[in-house]
Amino acid sequence: MSANTTTGRPLRITVWNEGVHEAQHDPASMAVNYPDGIHGAIAQGLAEHFPDAAIRTAVLADEEHGLTEEVLADTNVLLWWGHRAHAEVDDAVVDRVQRHVLAGMGLLVLHSAHFSKIFIRLLGTTCSLLWRNEGERELVWNVDPTHPIAQGIESPIIIPEQEMYGEYFDIPAPDELVFISSFEGGEIFRSGITFTRGRGRIFYFSPGDQEYPVYHQKQIRQVLANGVAWASQPEVRRESPTVQHPEREWFAR
Amino acid sequence: MSANTTTGRPLRITVWNEGVHEAQHDPASMAVNYPDGIHGAIAQGLAEHFPDAAIRTAVLADEEHGLTEEVLADTNVLLWWGHRAHAEVDDAVVDRVQRHVLAGMGLLVLHSAHFSKIFIRLLGTTCSLLWRNEGERELVWNVDPTHPIAQGIESPIIIPEQEMYGEYFDIPAPDELVFISSFEGGEIFRSGITFTRGRGRIFYFSPGDQEYPVYHQKQIRQVLANGVAWASQPEVRRESPTVQHPEREWFAR
Amino acid sequence: MSANTTTGRPLRITVWNEGVHEAQHDPASMAVNYPDGIHGAIAQGLAEHFPDAAIRTAVLADEEHGLTEEVLADTNVLLWWGHRAHAEVDDAVVDRVQRHVLAGMGLLVLHSAHFSKIFIRLLGTTCSLLWRNEGERELVWNVDPTHPIAQGIESPIIIPEQEMYGEYFDIPAPDELVFISSFEGGEIFRSGITFTRGRGRIFYFSPGDQEYPVYHQKQIRQVLANGVAWASQPEVRRESPTVQHPEREWFAR
């Protein structure tokens, strides 16, 4: 897969994970499902699709959470996974990530990161939802079949066991609704949605949890790769919109 | 419930049904579930919510299908139910209904009327979908809790037995997505959606079928009443947008 | 005009203004155009449309900026005007206003308040734009003629002299685009736009400036009154969406 670039530079991807389930060996199944961490599994899946990409990972425990100005400036698309430690993410890092998104960096927000500071900051709402963790089957249905993020995806994707996320999901009306999930217990969820904020593209995708090996599924990896390709804008100069104060008829000069 | 009117005139509602299941006594359960026809049950439900409204019904077998220029000019909101006889609806009547919708008449399109000529005409797509009739439980989830059509509605509405409608539903991206349904078999469906076309407001609501007594459920009747109140624009002059050819600075005179 | 309420309680409106131009007597024309302050003129216009409403005003210099928990709990719709002192608004008050909006309070954001903390907080973007203050004629065109906020409005509204606001306006794609303005110098601006966030409705309307008597124009006052009626949801309990953790089949009990 090419990432829609004409710059010739390899795609630069950063996979961020708080890394707390990994550090705490909790749940115990982490050792089986995610021996290299959730970020490791995600990075591995992306590497299958983008063999030429420069893929790095970063975690909460890294200095500045591994998200320095230099790293973000060198990132086309950032993926964000968090669950237990949202509150521990430094506001200065959140400011920095927001600034880069508004200036053109792509952002994939995954599963329990619906409650991350960066997602709430960019959307403005509580991002609350229904949840229940009983290993229910999730079906991920495609409702926008020609969307770039849905290419090569069979509908539905079947996830044998998953945490249930249900509506009402308190988000702004998404720019595009790509996937809707149903769960064995009958709940539904807008599970694949896009937002544009400033110059940046954001894709939220809910499947993926510390207790289940979701990020090893082929179709889930395809969705994430599609999301990265869609959110990546290598030709767009990293530049935030700013106030302008032009004279009359400036454009005619 | 008031219908948001300042005109003082009672709300005028027309419930249209092809009336074919009724005429054919097929399914046999029609005699039990819909002794006054599907249109009769819908009209009865609306009368509970709008005791002062002028509610009429009309069927395919009526002259001009009961939808003369006079009737439409005297209708704030038209409800449309059809299934077996879409092809028998006269194109001249479809033209007339489309003209009135674009000029400000509200339209509620119900269940199998996703395949009606008028819905396809207004949306431009095939309006095709998945279906299976095995009496599955449908759950109707509200994803826009402050929408006028969702007022007073518990989420989910539980319909014990229903025909399954599933995605992909080939429609334009709706202006507003109010309800998403799940079915026992795992499928999901965008079951309550709005579109504005010209000056007219359109609400499609999928629950309701000839085999099940859905239109007798209290919450379903509330949704239809909310839909009628939302689609009704008694203050809007019935007037289609037209081409204008103004002089320069016409507005300053 | 009624405010779409069935509660029987009068509508409660709070008009907030930083009040800095007033305190500084700058520009000098304030004494002529806004002897009672910009908030005074706005409140006066609303009182013409809602004679029964309880309308209060509040300014930055008031304790807690006049926006205590009690005041917000007793406010259906808050109007916000600010320009010079955005940075002086207490973050704790911004938190409180955001919480009330997400829980169902309406918010009208006016003119230079595009740069207010509360607007940026709710939208997540920089809200930057083009500007030039040379007293150019602004034409406000209606592109959604049956929207409730456009009722009774002639298109275009002619504002003889105004500050120019131009695109690119860095906002999320609005839920609804109601007005687009053009200016003598040729720039255009999305000048009337709606957003829903949580349970709250937000209307941004750009006309209105400290240098020009815009808030005395009849049609501008009509737009603000329409905006208040649209954003007001007196039947909605003031309650923020929250996380729920239900058992399986909870809805069937």
Added chain:
Amino acid sequence: MSANTTTGRPLRITVWNEGVHEAQHDPASMAVNYPDGIHGAIAQGLAEHFPDAAIRTAVLADEEHGLTEEVLADTNVLLWWGHRAHAEVDDAVVDRVQRHVLAGMGLLVLHSAHFSKIFIRLLGTTCSLLWRNEGERELVWNVDPTHPIAQGIESPIIIPEQEMYGEYFDIPAPDELVFISSFEGGEIFRSGITFTRGRGRIFYFSPGDQEYPVYHQKQIRQVLANGVAWASQPEVRRESPTVQHPEREWFAR
């Protein structure tokens, strides 16, 4: 420019023009501005951007208007220009074009083709607007700067002389609003808008008229090339959505 394809086949583009102004030599300026016809100028501009593409033209006078099943099946993106002869376009050809769009063919609708049968068919509204032909300057402003159709475009594009198209433009709310134009006389117009219908992508772009050499402007040609690249989906099998009638749990087999 590549057209986002991995198929290796050259992009196939068909430029359709009614060709009536050309045949009637009216206006006389056609001989100067469009010696090869409007379709010729558009095709020439596209050839500059897609040197490897297979670009054909077709006109009303051709058999089946040059739009046979074979031609459409071999077309990734169709461009449509018409003005005087909308009514002479055969309904059977309109049916065919609509079927191909819903099945995945891209469609660019240009200028006065807002009144073409195919555009009205796909949108469902009257598509009426304001117009005045006095050679006013049009400024085309970009309000979605990272949209693929806006890449490489300066904002505003300046068109020295153009026919004015103004609001209200009676269309459904577009999926994406990319450009808004202002005119010397003060009117504004949603001049670059996208719609997805079925599997097909549609871009309407209003600049371009028989009286002015608009299709020779470099930036206009860039917009059309961007539109073609965006609307082209060479990987999508040409297949209309259809009704499916699956068994329970079909997806699990």
